[in-house]
Amino acid sequence: MARRTLFALFLLLVLSANPLQAPLAADLDEQTRALATELRCVVCQNLSVADSPSEMAQQMRAIVREQLQAGKTPEQVKDFFVSKYGEWVLLKPKTTGFSALLWILPYVVLVLGVLAALWVVRRWTQARKSPGQATAPSSITADMQNEFLTQTGEQPGLEDSSPRAQLLRERSRLKDELNELEFDFAAGKLSDADYQGLKQDIQTKGAAVVQQLDALPPERPVKRPQAKAGSIGGQKLAPTQINPRRWQLIAGGVFLMLFGLALGVMLTKSVRERASESDSMTGDFMTGTTPQSGNARSALNEGKQAFAKQDYPKAIEAFKKVLAADPNNPEAHAYMGFILVQAGHGDGALMAFDKALAKAPNFPMALWGKGMVLYREKKDNAGAREIFEKLLNLMPPGEERNEIVKVLAEIPAGSQKSSPSKAATPNAAAPSTSAQISGTITVDPKLKASIDPNAALFIIARPAGAAAGPPLAVRKIDKPTFPLTYSLSQENVMMQGTPFTGKINISVRLDKDGNAVTRGPGDLSGEYKKNPAEVGAKNVDIVLDQIAP
Amino acid sequence: MPWRRLAITGLIIGPILGLLIFGFTRDARYITSPLLAKPGTPFTITMFDGRKLSLEDLRGKAVFLNFWASWCLPCREEARDLEAVWQKVKDKNLVFVGVALQDTDKNAQEFLKEFNITYPNGKDESGKIAVDYGTWGIPESFFIDPQGRITYKHVGAIRAALVINKLEEAAKGIVSAQEGKGDYSPVR
Numbered sequence: 001m002a003r004r005t006l007f008a009l010f011l012l013l014v015l016s017a018n019p020l021q022a023p024l025a026a027d028l029d030e031q032t033r034a035l036a037t038e039l040r041c042v043v044c045q046n047l048s049v050a051d052s053p054s055e056m057a058q059q060m061r062a063i064v065r066e067q068l069q070a071g072k073t074p075e076q077v078k079d080f081f082v083s084k085y086g087e088w089v090l091l092k093p094k095t096t097g098f099s100a101l102l103w104i105l106p107y108v109v110l111v112l113g114v115l116a117a118l119w120v121v122r123r124w125t126q127a128r129k130s131p132g133q134a135t136a137p138s139s140i141t142a143d144m145q146n147e148f149l150t151q152t153g154e155q156p157g158l159e160d161s162s163p164r165a166q167l168l169r170e171r172s173r174l175k176d177e178l179n180e181l182e183f184d185f186a187a188g189k190l191s192d193a194d195y196q197g198l199k200q201d202i203q204t205k206g207a208a209v210v211q212q213l214d215a216l217p218p219e220r221p222v223k224r225p226q227a228k229a230g231s232i233g234g235q236k237l238a239p240t241q242i243n244p245r246r247w248q249l250i251a252g253g254v255f256l257m258l259f260g261l262a263l264g265v266m267l268t269k270s271v272r273e274r275a276s277e278s279d280s281m282t283g284d285f286m287t288g289t290t291p292q293s294g295n296a297r298s299a300l301n302e303g304k305q306a307f308a309k310q311d312y313p314k315a316i317e318a319f320k321k322v323l324a325a326d327p328n329n330p331e332a333h334a335y336m337g338f339i340l341v342q343a344g345h346g347d348g349a350l351m352a353f354d355k356a357l358a359k360a361p362n363f364p365m366a367l368w369g370k371g372m373v374l375y376r377e378k379k380d381n382a383g384a385r386e387i388f389e390k391l392l393n394l395m396p397p398g399e400e401r402n403e404i405v406k407v408l409a410e411i412p413a414g415s416q417k418s419s420p421s422k423a424a425t426p427n428a429a430a431p432s433t434s435a436q437i438s439g440t441i442t443v444d445p446k447l448k449a450s451i452d453p454n455a456a457l458f459i460i461a462r463p464a465g466a467a468a469g470p471p472l473a474v475r476k477i478d479k480p481t482f483p484l485t486y487s488l489s490q491e492n493v494m495m496q497g498t499p500f501t502g503k504i505n506i507s508v509r510l511d512k513d514g515n516a517v518t519r520g521p522g523d524l525s526g527e528y529k530k531n532p533a534e535v536g537a538k539n540v541d542i543v544l545d546q547i548a549p
Numbered sequence: 550m551p552w553r554r555l556a557i558t559g560l561i562i563g564p565i566l567g568l569l570i571f572g573f574t575r576d577a578r579y580i581t582s583p584l585l586a587k588p589g590t591p592f593t594i595t596m597f598d599g600r601k602l603s604l605e606d607l608r609g610k611a612v613f614l615n616f617w618a619s620w621c622l623p624c625r626e627e628a629r630d631l632e633a634v635w636q637k638v639k640d641k642n643l644v645f646v647g648v649a650l651q652d653t654d655k656n657a658q659e660f661l662k663e664f665n666i667t668y669p670n671g672k673d674e675s676g677k678i679a680v681d682y683g684t685w686g687i688p689e690s691f692f693i694d695p696q697g698r699i700t701y702k703h704v705g706a707i708r709a710a711l712v713i714n715k716l717e718e719a720a721k722g723i724v725s726a727q728e729g730k731g732d733y734s735p736v737r
Contacts, residue, residue, distance in 0.1 A: 397656065
């Protein structure tokens with residue numbers, strides 16, 4: 001016996017050692033993946049640890065594998081993650097404890113819904129089969145017909161399915177039918193003969209119902225709260241009594257409206273376009289993690305794209321949409337600020353950047369914009385320095401940070417505002433450096449009559465070959481007189497630190513409303529015919545020879 | 550009768566709708582951490598200066614544990630505050646430990662240099678410490694009492710006053726009911 005047991009044990013060991021080990025090792029990856037699909041990637045939206053490419057998910061997968069390899073069961077591994085992150089980390093809620101409700105409740109609601117539907121259908125069919133629809137007995141008299149017409153009021157309880165209640169419901173239905181008939185007749189939809197015939201038919205049926213009601217044994221007095229006002233023996237009710245069916249309809253309607261509204265609001269707030277390939281497929285519908293609505297988010301993306309393509313009117317429209325949905329959106333305010341800078345509205349830009357910073361005090365884009373406006377437009381060196389120092393503190397090492405360091409080095413030390421730069425005046429544009437482009441701007445004689453005396457002239461420089469992006473340099477001259485000599489130099493570059501060198505396309509626009517962003521009819525424009533011009537060129541002459549339709 | 554029916558309907562539907570609306574407006578990540586009042590998972594970390602530090606060795610002291618990365622803007626926001634607090638309290642019976650996540654040695658050390666951070670700091674190479682502490686957004690800070698229990702968790706940048714306040718609570722073993730939140734960067 002002992003020998004047999006030993007032999008069996010030996011066989012078991014032989015069979016279970018090597019042959020099974022390989023499949024186990026091979027299965028480990030599969031097990032890891034299976035388990036990882038049940039765990040939520042904590043830095044993603046509705047992606048599992050298995051599907052997420054994030055570094056965190058990779059680390060979590062490694063931990064899953066390691067723990068499975070160490071002999072833990074999948075349940076133990078899941079419990080480990082739950083103990084760290086809470087049950088939220090499970091993509092499928094547990095089927096025990098309070099979470100079990102999530103699994104059970106839908107089925108309970110489904111069963112209740114089916115039962116409710118059956119109950120309603122049963123009631124409808126009973127009402128259809130009510131005895132009042134039977135052929136009217138021959139003994140119906142004119143008195144009964146009159147009684148049918150004059151009787152008002154008594155309504156059966158909603159749960160009452162007694163023969164009396166059914167007859168009362170049928171009487172009510174026939175009365176409604178009669179009212180509709182009279183309405184149709186009054187509206188001219190029926191001939192007199194038809195009306196009389198149909199009316200007689202309904203009255204006959206009604207009289208039959210009255211007859212059957214009379215034939216029923218007297219009703220036991222029942223407590224009827226509705227009968228309080230002007231009822232006589234529970235038979236007649238106050239004329240103001242409202243049909244319970246109407247209540248049902250009103251309640252149902254209100255509920256449907258509220259449900260629709262709630263669903264509409266939630267869906268529009270939750271569903272959005274995917275921001276990238278790695279973004280969630282379901283957006284925020286299940287998590288509600290974004291304060292931005294789907295529309296606002298797509299408008300923001302639309303605005304950024306339009307901004308990149310220098311389509312400023314479109315960008316403004318999009319950012320306005322964002323701000324209508326989310327009035328404090330810092331990104332939209334910051335972009336609006338940059339557009340206003342380009343349009344030469346320094347004060348407006350400053351306000352926009354301040355609005356962005358009120359919501360997000362450390363928003364780098366708004367800090368950069370505000371710093372640049374203070375430095376370039378307001379000549380507030382101390383203010384600009386303070387902003388750039390704050391920004392420097394926030395930015396990690398990289399090109400952007402180097403740019404801030406450069407600007408800070410440029411800003412003169414001291415807390416005093418620097419003296420305002422020379423105002424640009426027509427016919428006098430003194431350059432401060434030799435690296436400049438200069439020339440004369442004239443107007444086509446045919447278009448001289450179209451010059452608006454209050455217009456502003458924009459001289460715009462773009463790097464040769466650049467299809468998109470903001471201009472390299474812009475110069476605005478209010479109320480110019482022609483011919484006008486001009487120059488563009490490093491002073492006019494839009495982004496501090498960008499060198500004013502190389503080949504540059506020069507164009508000009510005489511803008512009626514003085515707003516660089518909007519282009520209206522009657523605006524004159526022109527460009528240097530030999531574009532691009534090399535920095536240092538002197539006779540870069542331009543004729544304003546185009547007029548916007 | 551209709552009123553009674555309406556009331557019953559409202560009583561059934563109201564809570565369901567309420568629950569739905571509540572659920573849609575919540576971020577599940579902010580479910581209170583299961584780690585509060587639980588012992589902090591022990592770990593050993595190699596500091597940037599080459600020494601090793603073990604949480605177990607710090608038993609008997611209140612510990613401020615801070616997860617950060619050099620690429621995380623809110624971490625930069627709080628960095629000076631944390632060092633300032635450390636300078637104030639370093640002679641008391643407590644320890645600050647910084648754990649860099651998902652970062653390179655070079656960038657992490659430059660960060661420490663830039664903000665003159667002097668309290669012990671090391672790097673979580675495998676991300677295990679971060680998972681052990683349920684980290685999902687950085688900076689994340691944990692306050693651990695002298696018995697090794699987590700008394701408070703803060704996701705996002707934390708201000709000096711709150712650090713001092715929560716350190717005092719940790720030293721006394723007072724556990725906060727809820728975690729705190731501020732600006733954070735999701736871990737990558």
